[in-house]
Amino acid sequence: MQNKFEQYLDENSKKLNKYLDTFFNINVHPEMKRYLYTPLREFSGNAGKRHRPLICLLACQAVGGDAQMALSAAASIEHFHTAALIHDDIADDSRIRRGKPCMYIAEGPGIAINAGDLALALVNGTVLDDKKLDDHLKVRVLAELIDMTARTVEGQALDLGWARDKRFDLSIDDYLVMARHKTGFYSGGMPLAVGAIIGGADDKTVEILRQYGLDTGLAFQIQDDFLNLVGTEESTKKDFRSDITEGKRTLIAVHAMNHSKDAQELIDILSENTKDEEKLGRAVEIMQEAGSIEFAHNFALDLVEKAKKSIADIDITPKGRELLLSMADFFIQRIV
Numbered sequence: 456m457q458n459k460f461e462q463y464l465d466e467n468s469k470k471l472n473k474y475l476d477t478f479f480n481i482n483v484h485p486e487m488k489r490y491l492y493t494p495l496r497e498f499s500g501n502a503g504k505r506h507r508p509l510i511c512l513l514a515c516q517a518v519g520g521d522a523q524m525a526l527s528a529a530a531s532i533e534h535f536h537t538a539a540l541i542h543d544d545i546a547d548d549s550r551i552r553r554g555k556p557c558m559y560i561a562e563g564p565g566i567a568i569n570a571g572d573l574a575l576a577l578v579n580g581t582v583l584d585d586k587k588l589d590d591h592l593k594v595r596v597l598a599e600l601i602d603m604t605a606r607t608v609e610g611q612a613l614d615l616g617w618a619r620d621k622r623f624d625l626s627i628d629d630y631l632v633m634a635r636h637k638t639g640f641y642s643g644g645m646p647l648a649v650g651a652i653i654g655g656a657d658d659k660t661v662e663i664l665r666q667y668g669l670d671t672g673l674a675f676q677i678q679d680d681f682l683n684l685v686g687t688e689e690s691t692k693k694d695f696r697s698d699i700t701e702g703k704r705t706l707i708a709v710h711a712m713n714h715s716k717d718a719q720e721l722i723d724i725l726s727e728n729t730k731d732e733e734k735l736g737r738a739v740e741i742m743q744e745a746g747s748i749e750f751a752h753n754f755a756l757d758l759v760e761k762a763k764k765s766i767a768d769i770d771i772t773p774k775g776r777e778l779l780l781s782m783a784d785f786f787i788q789r790i791v
Contacts, residue, residue, distance in 0.1 A: 458788070460781035464504040465727065471505055471512075475530055478577060494562050496569040499537050501553045508533040510782060511646040517775025520654025520671020526586035528596050528649050531578045535641060537598070538574035539607065542566050546615055547701050560702055561748060578604065588653070596649055603645040617704050623712055623722045630709045634676050660769050667779065671763040674755040675786040677712025681751060682704040684739050696735045700728055707742050707751045715745035759783045 457465075477497035503663055536777055543549070544557040551557065559567035582588065582596050584708035613633040617625065647668035649660045683698045684707065698705055702725040712718045722737045742748055759768040765774065 458785045460778055460785045461504070463778055464506060464509055465693075465704075467509055467512070468505045470502065471508060471529070472502070472525060473531075474482075474764055475533060476500055478530070478534070479579070481503055481655065485577025485732045489626040490562075491570055491573060493764070494558055495537070495568060495573060498541065498552075498558050498570070499533070499574075501555060502533075503553070506532060507646050508644055510643070511650040512716040513775065513778055513782075515654035516650075517664075517779065518651050518654040518656035519662060519772065520650075520656075524587055526654060527588070527652050528582045528600075529646070531600055531640075532603075532646050532649075533576045534577040534581060535604065535607075538571040538578070539611075539641070541571035541574065545612070546611075548696065549566055549699075549701070553562065575604075580613040585756040592653065596651055599645055599649050599652070603641050606636045606640040607638075610634065610640075612715055614704070618702055621726060621783070623704075623725070625704055625709050626713070627706070630706050631703060633671070633704070634673055634706070639669045639672040642675060643668030655693070658770070663769050665764055667762045667766055670758045670765075670787050671783045672781070674762075675707050675760040677751050677755040677758075678787050681748065681755075684742070684748070692770060699725060699735050700730050700740045702726060702728065707747045709744040710747040710750050711745040714747065715741050717741045717744070755787045758786055 476496065476499075478521055479492045479499065481492065511529040511532055512525050514520040516522045530563075539587060541558050544552055545559045545567060549557050550560060554563070557567070558570060562570075565776055578600055579597055582600065585593070588596070590653060608618055610633050613629075614637055616622070617633075644665045645668070648661050648665035651664045656664070672730065680698060680703070681703075684696060686695070708721070708725065715721060718741075721741045723739055724734050727734075739748075766779060771779075
């Protein structure tokens with residue numbers, strides 16, 4: 456039986472996709488389309504379930520607002536996600552994104568960087584151009600978007616810096632700081648907060664929903680890292696076990712490096728950017744033997760249970776509460 460939040464995503468993603476397409480299907484010089492708008496349109500169109508913008512709309516409705524008022528903010532969040540993925544693929548030397556060659560592979564790094572830059576420009580421009588929002592609300596939403604961008608870049612700095620300097624002397628707390636900044640803010644915390652702001656929620660409700668998004672967004676990331684190790688290449692639509700090849704400091708890897716008797720062997724594998732299936736399998740074996748995969752799974756479950764309790768008493772609609780609780784379950788129960 457389909458999760459109710461997943462059903463919500465399926466029911467609303469097509470309409471959102473049509474709106475997002477309007478930002479790229481515009482009347483410009485044909486070669487400007489070829490080298491900029493078309494690659495960006497195709498990348499954006501080859502999307503997942505659009506949970507980030509759709510939870511922004513959900514939060515707006517949950518506090519009693521009109522979701523149409525939050526549409527531009529929702530699009531801004533998706534534009535940021537697009538830019539982040541395009542740029543991340545270059546920084547991480549990834550090869551596959553959503554089942555297709557990364558944009559920098561297909562179009563070259565220059566075209567890809569430029570397309571990502573346009574997506575970033577659309578983050579603030581989309582809200583500024585929205586005539587439905589008054590100036591006070593625009594400023595408040597833009598402040599959230601700017602903060603989201605800064606926090607995400609801070610998290611990316613840690614992720615990239617640790618990889619460059621071959622840092623493996625990391626604690627669980629180090630990982631949590633990185634992951635909350637790189638993923639939690641824009642994948643959960645900020646979309647819910649902005650949706651609630653536009654919907655007219657009071658400050659306390661906004662902050663509770665922000666924290667709810669941060670906790671469930673972090674759980675989503677931990678589950679994503681889990682799926683990269685034990686899912687299948689076809690179902691994840693990206694490089695299977697690429698986190699090992701890229702030497703990612705995931706919660707699972709950090710835990711194993713701190714608890715496994717074979718920690719040095721794991722570090723050696725993570726350091727060599729290998730794609731050898733036997734070595735990738737050995738890395739997963741080390742993580743399993745250290746109890747790291749189970750630890751990460753339980754950590755995500757605890758985050759979700761804590762988050763669910765936090766929204767028990769806030770003033771939101773019954774349907775909104777049901778969908779938010781279902782969202783938390785969906786984030787950690789994705790089956791591949």
